[in-house]
Amino acid sequence: MVNFDFKNPTRIVFGKGTIPQAGSLVKEHGGSKVLLHYGGGSIKKSGVYDTVVKSLTQAGIDFVELGGVQPNPRLALVKEGIKLCREKNVDFILAVGGGSVIDSAKAIGVGTPYDGDVWDFYLATAVPQKNIPVATVLTISAAGSEMSNSSVITNDDGKFKRFLDCPQNYPVFSILDPETTYSLPAYQVGCGITDMFVHAFERYFTTVKNVDLTDRLCEAIMKAIINNAKRLMNNLQDYDAAAEIMWCGSLAHNNLAGTGRIGDFASHMIEHELSGFNDVAHGAGLAIVVPAWMKYTYKHDIPRFVQFAVRIFGVEENFHNPEETALRGIEALSEFFSSVGMPKTLKEIGIEEKDFAAIAKKIRKFDAANDTTGNFLPLKSADVEKILQLAK
Amino acid sequence: MVNFDFKNPTRIVFGKGTIPQAGSLVKEHGGSKVLLHYGGGSIKKSGVYDTVVKSLTQAGIDFVELGGVQPNPRLALVKEGIKLCREKNVDFILAVGGGSVIDSAKAIGVGTPYDGDVWDFYLATAVPQKNIPVATVLTISAAGSEMSNSSVITNDDGKFKRFLDCPQNYPVFSILDPETTYSLPAYQVGCGITDMFVHAFERYFTTVKNVDLTDRLCEAIMKAIINNAKRLMNNLQDYDAAAEIMWCGSLAHNNLAGTGRIGDFASHMIEHELSGFNDVAHGAGLAIVVPAWMKYTYKHDIPRFVQFAVRIFGVEENFHNPEETALRGIEALSEFFSSVGMPKTLKEIGIEEKDFAAIAKKIRKFDAANDTTGNFLPLKSADVEKILQLAK
Numbered sequence: 001m002v003n004f005d006f007k008n009p010t011r012i013v014f015g016k017g018t019i020p021q022a023g024s025l026v027k028e029h030g031g032s033k034v035l036l037h038y039g040g041g042s043i044k045k046s047g048v049y050d051t052v053v054k055s056l057t058q059a060g061i062d063f064v065e066l067g068g069v070q071p072n073p074r075l076a077l078v079k080e081g082i083k084l085c086r087e088k089n090v091d092f093i094l095a096v097g098g099g100s101v102i103d104s105a106k107a108i109g110v111g112t113p114y115d116g117d118v119w120d121f122y123l124a125t126a127v128p129q130k131n132i133p134v135a136t137v138l139t140i141s142a143a144g145s146e147m148s149n150s151s152v153i154t155n156d157d158g159k160f161k162r163f164l165d166c167p168q169n170y171p172v173f174s175i176l177d178p179e180t181t182y183s184l185p186a187y188q189v190g191c192g193i194t195d196m197f198v199h200a201f202e203r204y205f206t207t208v209k210n211v212d213l214t215d216r217l218c219e220a221i222m223k224a225i226i227n228n229a230k231r232l233m234n235n236l237q238d239y240d241a242a243a244e245i246m247w248c249g250s251l252a253h254n255n256l257a258g259t260g261r262i263g264d265f266a267s268h269m270i271e272h273e274l275s276g277f278n279d280v281a282h283g284a285g286l287a288i289v290v291p292a293w294m295k296y297t298y299k300h301d302i303p304r305f306v307q308f309a310v311r312i313f314g315v316e317e318n319f320h321n322p323e324e325t326a327l328r329g330i331e332a333l334s335e336f337f338s339s340v341g342m343p344k345t346l347k348e349i350g351i352e353e354k355d356f357a358a359i360a361k362k363i364r365k366f367d368a369a370n371d372t373t374g375n376f377l378p379l380k381s382a383d384v385e386k387i388l389q390l391a392k
Numbered sequence: 393m394v395n396f397d398f399k400n401p402t403r404i405v406f407g408k409g410t411i412p413q414a415g416s417l418v419k420e421h422g423g424s425k426v427l428l429h430y431g432g433g434s435i436k437k438s439g440v441y442d443t444v445v446k447s448l449t450q451a452g453i454d455f456v457e458l459g460g461v462q463p464n465p466r467l468a469l470v471k472e473g474i475k476l477c478r479e480k481n482v483d484f485i486l487a488v489g490g491g492s493v494i495d496s497a498k499a500i501g502v503g504t505p506y507d508g509d510v511w512d513f514y515l516a517t518a519v520p521q522k523n524i525p526v527a528t529v530l531t532i533s534a535a536g537s538e539m540s541n542s543s544v545i546t547n548d549d550g551k552f553k554r555f556l557d558c559p560q561n562y563p564v565f566s567i568l569d570p571e572t573t574y575s576l577p578a579y580q581v582g583c584g585i586t587d588m589f590v591h592a593f594e595r596y597f598t599t600v601k602n603v604d605l606t607d608r609l610c611e612a613i614m615k616a617i618i619n620n621a622k623r624l625m626n627n628l629q630d631y632d633a634a635a636e637i638m639w640c641g642s643l644a645h646n647n648l649a650g651t652g653r654i655g656d657f658a659s660h661m662i663e664h665e666l667s668g669f670n671d672v673a674h675g676a677g678l679a680i681v682v683p684a685w686m687k688y689t690y691k692h693d694i695p696r697f698v699q700f701a702v703r704i705f706g707v708e709e710n711f712h713n714p715e716e717t718a719l720r721g722i723e724a725l726s727e728f729f730s731s732v733g734m735p736k737t738l739k740e741i742g743i744e745e746k747d748f749a750a751i752a753k754k755i756r757k758f759d760a761a762n763d764t765t766g767n768f769l770p771l772k773s774a775d776v777e778k779i780l781q782l783a784k
Contacts, residue, residue, distance in 0.1 A: 001635045003407025007565075008400070014652065015395025173399075210632035213616035213640055220608035227604055240602035243393045247652065248605055256648070260406065260639065 001210055001260035008254050010147045011173040014247065016239065018177050019051045022094065022137055023059030029135065029172045031092025034063040035085055037105045039097045041067065043139060046183050052096055052137055064088050069097065072275050072282070073104040075119060075155045081108035082118060085132060095136045095171075098192075099143025099152075099282075102136050106151035106169045109134045122153055122162035131168040139180040141246040142192030142283065144199055144253025146174035154276050161276030162364060176250065178242035189236060190340035191283025193229045193245065197222060197336075198286045199252035203263035205297075205304065205376040217257040219311050224248050226312070229340055265366075266374025267293045270384055273359045280349045287342030288349065292391035294330045297377045302326050346391050353392055360384035393602055393652035400646050402539045403565040406639065408631065410569050411443045414486065414529055415451030421527065421564045423484025426455035427477055429497045431489045433459065435531060438575050444488055444529055456480050461489065464667050464674070465496040467511060467547045473500035474510060477524060487528045487563075490584075491535025491544075491674075494528050498543035498561045501526045514545055514554035523560035531572040533638040534584030534675065536591055536645025538566035546668050553668035554756060568642065570634035581628060582732035583675025585621045585637065589614060589728075590678045591644035595655035597689075597696065597768040609649040611703050616640050618704070621732055657758075658766025659685045662776055665751045672741045679734030680741065684783035686722045689769045694718050738784050745784055752776035 013021060026034060034056065043049040056063055066081050084090070085108060095105035110128040111118030120126035138146045145151065149169040154161045181189070204218040225248045231241035251257065270293070271285040298305045306322045309315035309329025313336075318324045334344065343349055351359070360381040365373050372378035379387070405413060418426060426448065435441040448455055458473050476482070477500060487497035502520040503510030512518035530538045537543065541561040546553045573581070592613040595606070617640045623633035643649065662685070663677040690697045698714045701707035701721025705728075710716045726736065735741055743751070752773040755765050764770035771779070 001407070001632065001639070003410065005403070005405050007403035011397070011399035012651075013397050015393070018395065210636065212619055212636050213612065213643070216612035216616050217609065217643075220605065220612045224605035224608050240393065243652070244602065244604050247393070251605070251609075251648075256643075259404075260635070 014176045023055035035090045035093045036063045036065045037095045038067045039069040069101045069104045072154045073100040078107040082111040085112040093134045098140030099145040102145040103151040105134045121164045133172045136174040141249040142195045147250040147254040161272040178246045182237045191281045194283035194287045196249040196252040203258040205264045206261040208261045211261045264376035269373045287337035291334045292387045296387045356388040406568045415447035427482045427485045428455045428457045429487045430459045431461045461493045461496045464546045465492040470499040474503040477504040485526045490532030491537040494537040495543040497526045513556045525564045528566040533641040534587045539642040539646040553664040570638045574629045583673045586675035586679045588641040588644040594657045595650040597656045598653040600653045603653045656768035661765045679729035683726045684779045688779045748780040
């Protein structure tokens with residue numbers, strides 16, 4: 001285990017019927033002038049918008065609105081939000097939606113009190129010192145942004161998708177009502193399930209030794225996702241399964257399962273370029289990248305891939321041929337992604353071989369000195385191209 | 393899953409060599425006049441005291457000291473601490489020790505700004521409104537108090553041991569250096585392992601249905617404890633095992649694994665009376681009570697006991713006789729407690745049959761209307777007596 005410094009201060013208010021608490025929670029956490037931030041209007045159809053507005057009004061909270069957040073949220077709208085917050089003296093942001101809306105709200109939160117360009121934070125050329133607090137009402141189980149310090153924003157100027165992790169990004173509270181996910185299309189539910197699975201998965205693949213407890217925490221999350229995904233895909237309004245999946249989404253990415261270890265995250269970096277390039281749904285992109293990443297890297301730590309196969313998918317271990325067991329784990333994961341409706345190839349999402357070199361080149365490199373991304377096996381652009389070849 | 397409201401704001405600074413950060417962390421968290429609270433002097437022998445004092449001094453932090461916390465920490469010393477904090481205008485408490493020291497510090501923290509008797513909080517006749525912040529340097533892996541909202545105090549006047557759970561009780565930060573546990577006697581390490589195991593165990597035994605993720609989180613913690621206990625008991629200075637066990641202790645009791653479910657906690661309530669009565673080590677008392685509690689209650693939910701046996705101890709399931717599988721799980725747990733040096737009977741800890749009625753009568757009842765304790769199977773005093781009979 002490696003040394004760590006962990007704190008996750010987000011308060012979670014979980015369960016059916018909790019959204020009417022939004023107004024009183026905003027008040028309790030010091031909000032008086034709120035930016036209500038949301039996406040394309042699905043919250044208006046589902047009634048969540050009305051419930052939130054009623055609750056804010058009843059609590060005597062004044063608010064302004066900014067809708068229109070797209071999947072792969074854009075920097076342009078973030079800048080519009082920053083302008084609005086400054087003009088209207090907003091002191092609290094309430095994001096109502098999924099990961100894109102929450103990530104956009106976080107960017108507005110750190111950008112508003114900052115004199116420079118908020119994109120500096122995403123390029124890691126500046127570090128946020130303060131922010132306007134952000135809270136959330138979650139309506140999609142996927143990104144885990146409701147309990148994480150992460151935000152991912154796409155800059156249309158060049159299709160760059162970049163992340164920012166910082167303590168200010170932890171929402172002060174998040175309301176998680178699983179019933180809000182009832183009206184989502186199955187494909188989007190599948191994308192969310194894939195995204196959260198991969199958050200635990202990326203933490204699982206580490207080169208740090210003696211991480212028994214956090215291995216088991218990652219396994220607990222991945223197994224609960226698999227078990228409940230089946231129930232949920234059969235009936236999108238199964239409350240129990242929707243609730244398990246929603247809480248899995250938060251715990252997969254709230255950093256607890258990553259304490260004392262160094263996760264990989266190359267698959268996320270590769271996928272960010274795919275969805276930055278072609279506006280692919282993040283989960284769908286991950287479902288294509290991850291098995292290819294596994295095929296490219298498994299020989300570097302076969303015992304870990306065997307552990308994954310046996311503990312996550314119950315693959316019967318071939319003690320005399322660990323590689324076979326490892327490969328059967330990769331197959332099992334591919335089948336799981338297919339079972340929740342995910343694509344298998346880059347071709348299916350309109351990315352062609354001629355684009356691979358450009359995508360590989362754009363990847364954010366963790367290790368600038370060595371020009372590599374990922375920690376389990378540091379990848380150069382040439383490695384990324386080979387992974388894309390395995391996924392074509 | 394049941395609705396829940398969860399927040400755990402404690403910052404964890406984990407790993408070898410982290411204690412010299414104490415002074416700067418106190419400063420960062422707003423402390424200027426500190427009460428340094430500790431136990432019987434083992435921290436002076438181990439050098440932890442010197443490291444902390446040096447670090448406080450280097451950070452320019454003024455402090456007063458109160459040592460002498462006993463296992464099963466006493467109300468009398470808490471009151472002495474409250475008096476001292478008021479006299480010296482203390483604004484921050486740093487507890488250096490194990491669960492007893494931390495629990496005593498928490499009681500001083502809520503008691504100092506309170507006009508009434510701090511014991512009111514433990515009798516649940518008053519609720520804390522504010523406190524002096526508490527931080528910790530942990531030296532014993534056991535109680536989980538370093539990341540929990542709990543405090544347990546013994547009132548010598550009548551040997552009552554009572555708990556207080558409240559948001560103020562979360563430490564603002566806790567420093568966890570596994571090397572501090574190297575000098576503990578094996579018996580105390582075994583008691584700590586038992587205590588933390590039972591924290592996850594009490595949450596596991598619930599009547600709430602559809603708690604798949606948190607079942608698996610509890611299982612992750614219990615399995616990691618079992619796996620690393622063996623290594624640690626073989627070599628008390630195995631850093632990797634000591635680190636796993638230390639982090640297990642925090643996560644077993646930080647409430648995350650209990651979200652969405654209602655734990656039992658009858659075994660804790662029974663054990664509190666044993667250790668209030670005879671100053672038994674808490675872990676040793678639990679090792680005696682828990683298997684007896686299991687034998688008394690298992691018929692009320694055999695599938696859960698089968699799940700425990702199969703998933704925690706890898707008992708081969710007898711599909712035609714679930715009761716046999718359940719009973720083998722209880723045996724396996726008894727054997728595990730023995731393997732870490734715990735006693736098996738009340739007789740071994742000096743508690744006799746003639747005391748059972750008095751102990752059973754004193755138990756704190758969760759449900760005052762029905763005069764019962766515990767949630768998995770609510771127990772009346774007569775039930776508790778029967779459990780003590782099974783443990784005699």
